[in-house]
Amino acid sequence: MRLIPILALMLTVSPALAAPEVYHLQPDLSSVGFETDFGPDKITGSMPVATADLTLDFGHVGSSKVAVTLNAAGAQASFPFAAQAMKGPKVLDTAEFPEISFVSTGVKAEAQGATVSGNITIRGVTQPASFHAEIYRQQGTVEGDLSHLTIRLTGAVQRSDFGAVGWHDMVGDQVRLDILARIERAN
């Protein structure tokens, strides 16, 4: 899919588009990729995005809000044991905590994209986290059409910060996240 960056547009948008806009998730088109170290190799996988509530203010980027919930129980990994270990009680404990959530507390525009700061909750433990964000027009939309967008959040968390310490002698502590949420404007 060809993605067209529009963050520059957010900073130079016309006053007519300056009002905050509410967007809803397109769940079938959205996913989260993750990656962590496993000895000399990587464990990769994906996790469905359960919900994403976004209010994008193209006139005042700092007023934008992002809330994303991930379906941790639906996670898949590059080999079966990894998925089972990750969802088990020693790591995500999805039987007890089936979701991972992120709620933004601030958005700051940068030269390339933006930084979204907020709180992420994993295993019931909430810690501050920040993600790099980029927004694109979806393929098939014409320039200036902001009705369907793709927001990409990238960043990393240390799983030990959330008590997800299982298999620490085999699997890396840092988990890199790549959230790709496709959204459509309400109304």
Next chain:
Amino acid sequence: MLNDATRFGLVSRVIHWAMAALILGLLILGTKLNTMQPGLANLWLYGLHKTMGLTAFALVLLRLIWHRISPPPAPIGPPKAWETRVAKAVHHLTYALLVLIPLAGWAYASATGLDIMFADRWVIPPIAPVSVAWENGARLAHSVLTKLLMAVLVLHVTGALRRAVKGDGTLSRMIWKAQQD
């Protein structure tokens, strides 16, 4: 096939040497698992260790049942000689360890919450709850008992070789069906 008063039958001898090969392989593999850095390329070795361990466990149970059906011959030598007593004690301890070590390994694997696969095909049911305490305890038991088994096997092999040097037939009757006196 059957054991008699002085000789081991084919079934006992096949089980004995199959277990000897399996145990030697398990000890080497288990030592490697403890020291290697896990990765995608060697992940299958964990499955191999479990498959071999469960096979060894099945064989020791089969051997115990078989000895009920067809009792093994008595040890060669005077029943009250210290060597005979030590050999019997080592045998009993070996059997106990050959039951307890795979059980501890099975419990350890069960407590991790991961599926235990036999031959990368069949899921073996867990025998312990998913719990860090169980995992740590069973792992420790598996490790300590295995080291004890290593020491006991050194005694067993040393004793067998010593008797082979003396030529009393203890080792040879486990290798082939010796002529009855």
